[in-house]
Amino acid sequence: MKRLTHIWFIALKDLKLFATDRGALFFFILFPFLFITLFTFMDIGATEDTRLQLHMVSQEAEGGLSYQIIDALESAGDWEIIVMDYDEAYQAVEDKEISGFVAFPADFTEGIMTGAGTELEVVTDAEATSRRAALYGLSQTIASRVGAQYVIANATIELLIEQGIIAPDDSAAIEQVIQPILAGQGGGEAFIEYRTEKVGEVEEESASNWVIPGYLVMFVFFGAAVGAETIVRERQNHTLERLLASSVRQEAILGGIFTGTAAKGLIQILLFWVVGILAFNLDLGPSPAAGIILSILTVIMSAAFAVMLATLVKTQRSAGSIAVLASLVLAPLGGCWWPLFILPQWMQALAKITPHGWATTGFNKLMLFGADFGAVVPEMLALVGFAVLFSAIAVWRFRTSAVE
Amino acid sequence: MAEEFLVAKELHKSFNEHKAVDGVSFTIHKGENFGLLGPNGAGKTTTIRMLSTVLKPDSGDVTVAGHSVKHDSDAVRDIIGFCPQELALYEELSALDNMVFFGRMVGLDGKEAKAQAMKHLEMMGLANRAKGKIAKFSGGMKRRINLAIALMGDPELLFLDEPTVGIDPQSRNNIYETIEGLQAKGMTILYTTHYMEEANRLCDRVAIIDGGKIIALDTPHNLKSQIGPPDKVTLEDVFLKLTGRSLRD
Numbered sequence: 001m002k003r004l005t006h007i008w009f010i011a012l013k014d015l016k017l018f019a020t021d022r023g024a025l026f027f028f029i030l031f032p033f034l035f036i037t038l039f040t041f042m043d044i045g046a047t048e049d050t051r052l053q054l055h056m057v058s059q060e061a062e063g064g065l066s067y068q069i070i071d072a073l074e075s076a077g078d079w080e081i082i083v084m085d086y087d088e089a090y091q092a093v094e095d096k097e098i099s100g101f102v103a104f105p106a107d108f109t110e111g112i113m114t115g116a117g118t119e120l121e122v123v124t125d126a127e128a129t130s131r132r133a134a135l136y137g138l139s140q141t142i143a144s145r146v147g148a149q150y151v152i153a154n155a156t157i158e159l160l161i162e163q164g165i166i167a168p169d170d171s172a173a174i175e176q177v178i179q180p181i182l183a184g185q186g187g188g189e190a191f192i193e194y195r196t197e198k199v200g201e202v203e204e205e206s207a208s209n210w211v212i213p214g215y216l217v218m219f220v221f222f223g224a225a226v227g228a229e230t231i232v233r234e235r236q237n238h239t240l241e242r243l244l245a246s247s248v249r250q251e252a253i254l255g256g257i258f259t260g261t262a263a264k265g266l267i268q269i270l271l272f273w274v275v276g277i278l279a280f281n282l283d284l285g286p287s288p289a290a291g292i293i294l295s296i297l298t299v300i301m302s303a304a305f306a307v308m309l310a311t312l313v314k315t316q317r318s319a320g321s322i323a324v325l326a327s328l329v330l331a332p333l334g335g336c337w338w339p340l341f342i343l344p345q346w347m348q349a350l351a352k353i354t355p356h357g358w359a360t361t362g363f364n365k366l367m368l369f370g371a372d373f374g375a376v377v378p379e380m381l382a383l384v385g386f387a388v389l390f391s392a393i394a395v396w397r398f399r400t401s402a403v404e
Numbered sequence: 405m406a407e408e409f410l411v412a413k414e415l416h417k418s419f420n421e422h423k424a425v426d427g428v429s430f431t432i433h434k435g436e437n438f439g440l441l442g443p444n445g446a447g448k449t450t451t452i453r454m455l456s457t458v459l460k461p462d463s464g465d466v467t468v469a470g471h472s473v474k475h476d477s478d479a480v481r482d483i484i485g486f487c488p489q490e491l492a493l494y495e496e497l498s499a500l501d502n503m504v505f506f507g508r509m510v511g512l513d514g515k516e517a518k519a520q521a522m523k524h525l526e527m528m529g530l531a532n533r534a535k536g537k538i539a540k541f542s543g544g545m546k547r548r549i550n551l552a553i554a555l556m557g558d559p560e561l562l563f564l565d566e567p568t569v570g571i572d573p574q575s576r577n578n579i580y581e582t583i584e585g586l587q588a589k590g591m592t593i594l595y596t597t598h599y600m601e602e603a604n605r606l607c608d609r610v611a612i613i614d615g616g617k618i619i620a621l622d623t624p625h626n627l628k629s630q631i632g633p634p635d636k637v638t639l640e641d642v643f644l645k646l647t648g649r650s651l652r653d
């Protein structure tokens with residue numbers, strides 16, 4: 001009990017100090033949002049080299065709906081679309097030249113227009129699991145959006161017929177109504193984008209679904225790591241020495257420092273999610289609980305890293321520079337700046353040695369590919385593993401490093 | 405003779421190859437003000453850190469009220485108060501916040517911590533600055549707060565590591581008076597300094613330490629008597645006689 005109150009008061013004191021530090025506040029809270037805003041709106045996150053390449057095949061005759069979709073996807077700008085014919089694409093997958101493609105069937109338009117339904121085919125290399133997930137996610141998105149278009153078109157026609165504006169058998173008139181809807185000419189927008197938000201179940205896929213989690217991981221880690229300076233300052237200020245000679249137990253001191261650091265991280269993720277959902281239309285995916293646990297584990301792992309770093313370095317300055325360096329190296333390696341699944345296999349393997357890689361993979365699975373809780377358990381366990389490792393080193397180093 | 409309250413036995417501590425403390429032994433009695441007098445680098449701070457459980461001795465042991473710093477350091481920490489040589493304060497917090505925080509760390513509840521903090525600030529003549537940020541305080545005021553924090557929780561044994569180093573005469577006198585007041589109330593104190601007049605004025609007994617070793621230990625009066633009439637010579641002369649060097653470099 002006494003230990004818990006000690007932990008609480010040490011953490012509270014750290015938060016108080018944090019609140020008096022304008023620079024730190026800027027760094028922790030404003031800076032990440034400036035970044036996200038910039039990257040989301042300017043689309044810097046998807047420059048030429050890092051664009052997701054998508055191979056697509058249409059077995060329809062020219063002029064079919066599928067071509068409009070491919071065009072729309074192309075102009076959406078998030079990916080580079082390469083259109084191939086079916087056999088050529090299939091051969092390329094077999095030869096491992098590409099890792100997969102999405103194919104529209106020959107009766108795609110017909111299936112949509114008649115309401116009979118249709119099926120997209122996803123062909124991938126069996127080994128390229130993440131690419132398969134990406135293509136599958138994309139197909140789902142296409143399916144739901146086309147579905148939405150169809151709903152709008154149908155509803156419009158029914159309404160017009162009901163009101164007697166057009167006759168049910170006047171196919172020319174119907175065509176006239178449907179065409180602009182499907183072509184999205186109403187506002188000059190691309191077809192795929194067309195008013196889909198207005199249909200309840202259909203969600204707008206936005207770049208922020210991977211941009212924000214990526215930056216969340218990067219900035220939570222960054223913020224915590226830079227916080228190692230504060231912990232070193234505690235030592236250089238000799239307040240740590242004073243604490244060590246008081247009735248506070250060593251575990252409580254470490255616990256307090258850790259809790260203070262983690263509390264700042266929790267404030268960050270809270271802001272990330274609230275702003276992300278309200279301002280950037282973020283979609284937490286089918287298991288919000290998994291997203292929240294993943295965020296909290298990211299905070300815990302980062303706080304443990306900070307305490308470890310503080311016990312390993314001598315001066316505040318070296319704590320600061322190692323924190324910045326570690327954050328800037330680990331973030332791109334761990335997929336905070338671009339999605340890992342677009343990277344070559346060896347870079348994906350490399351990402352596994354960073355805690356960031358696990359965290360971003362978890363978020364991507366949840367928020368891009370619609371994975372459920374069970375699918376991200378390995379990522380959660382990996383983050384716990386990193387946290388335990390960092391903490392163990394921190395505890396081991398703590399007393400020997402406590403006095404200058 | 406009063407009860408033996410702190411017993412240090414054959415303390416050794418080296419940093420790399422350098423022997424900072426080299427076989428230090430002494431005893432402090434209950435209610436005594438014991439001085440550790442020595443030049444820069446003599447090993448005073450290293451000794452006091454071992455006594456206060458902050459640093460582990462390479463060999464030797466210390467017991468405080470029967471508790472060993474090696475085996476029962478938690479019990480030792482519950483008895484002692486510690487004023488580090490360097491200012492150990494949160495500059496961005498107020499004097500009161502600093503004191504209340506450390507008060508809670510020695511186990512006081514919120515109300516007690518605040519009451520004691522105000523009492524000690526009063527004693528230090530800083531009650532009107534309670535809400536002021538430490539960063540805005542003068543060096544002497546910071547020193548006084550540094551000492552006041554060590555008094556939180558009314559420890560039985562107080563370690564003061566050069567509490568008056570580099571401050572104005574007003575703050576210094578305030579600190580002297582505070583320490584004399586604590587002595588009058590029967591608190592046991594270990595006081596390190598390299599000012600001989602301080603040791604002379606405040607301490608019941610003085611250990612002269614040099615190069616990590618205690619080279620003399622007695623009352624100031626007896627130490628001075630060894631080399632001449634006690635009212636004519638100073639502890640400075642004693643040190644000069646013992647080491648051939650001046651106490652202040």
Ligand SMILES: Nc1ncnc2c1ncn2[C@@H]1O[C@H](COP(=O)(O)OP(=O)(O)OP(=O)(O)O)[C@@H](O)[C@H]1O
Pocket residue numbers: 403404419420422423424442443444445446447448449450451489598
């Ligand atoms: N953490 C440390 N690492 C390396 N050497 C140290 C450390 N602490 C003390 N020393 C060395 O041990 C010796 C004794 O230092 P200590 O601080 O105990 O002296 P002191 O008597 O308190 O001196 P001062 O009057 O300057 O405070 C010095 O030579 C010092 O350089």
Ligand SMILES: [Mg+2]
Pocket residue numbers: 448449450489565566
């Ligand atoms: Mg010293």
